[in-house]
Amino acid sequence: MELSKKTLTLLSIILVIFLTSCTPNRFTFKEKRIIKRKSSNNIMPLMLVSNKRDSVVLYKVSKNIKADSTNKYLTRFIDRMYVTVRDPKNPGVGIAAPQLGINKRIIWVQRFDKEKKPFEVYLNTKIVYYSKEKSDGMEGCLSIPGYRGLVNRSDTIVINYDFLNQTNLIDTVSGFSAIIFQHEIDHLEGILYTDRIKDKSKITKIKKSE
Numbered sequence: 001m002e003l004s005k006k007t008l009t010l011l012s013i014i015l016v017i018f019l020t021s022c023t024p025n026r027f028t029f030k031e032k033r034i035i036k037r038k039s040s041n042n043i044m045p046l047m048l049v050s051n052k053r054d055s056v057v058l059y060k061v062s063k064n065i066k067a068d069s070t071n072k073y074l075t076r077f078i079d080r081m082y083v084t085v086r087d088p089k090n091p092g093v094g095i096a097a098p099q100l101g102i103n104k105r106i107i108w109v110q111r112f113d114k115e116k117k118p119f120e121v122y123l124n125t126k127i128v129y130y131s132k133e134k135s136d137g138m139e140g141c142l143s144i145p146g147y148r149g150l151v152n153r154s155d156t157i158v159i160n161y162d163f164l165n166q167t168n169l170i171d172t173v174s175g176f177s178a179i180i181f182q183h184e185i186d187h188l189e190g191i192l193y194t195d196r197i198k199d200k201s202k203i204t205k206i207k208k209s210e
Ligand SMILES: [Zn+2]
Pocket: 140, 141, 142, 143, 183, 187
């Protein structure tokens, strides 16, 4: 059987589309569409655990993204994540990409352990060490508005991450910032803070989300 030129062209187009959508460390077509979608002040809508479709994204494990400061989708998304976590109407101390519908390993964390408490972005972050010393701390989540819960987490962690155009950086973090990192990195693994609380009486309803 001989394939016509037309069929061959069609097959190669399908193959190219398939390979592009499977390229590791890149945004998918669907993710690019979400990143491009316009909104007021660039703030992106938050995925909420109470919404069935959103919770599918929240409970999915995220993939790595290639650290590349020339990737305009990546820089645009990072900017939009920042304005979303800094939304004066609904501020947070950290945010993870799945909370905005993107299953990639990107987080913003406010570094309370640094001077001026800056917000910083981290790519492909993994925790490579957890201290045995743990404490209970109160947590809230932008994806679970109206609730707070007591979570037991390590006091100190060591993280391995990529910065926009640098790779394999290591940092030791303690205190409140370590809690934020553990909370945000959990999001990348498809874990919510409420999943870590066995005794559900430790989850309390509050008036406003925090
Ligand atoms: Zn959260």
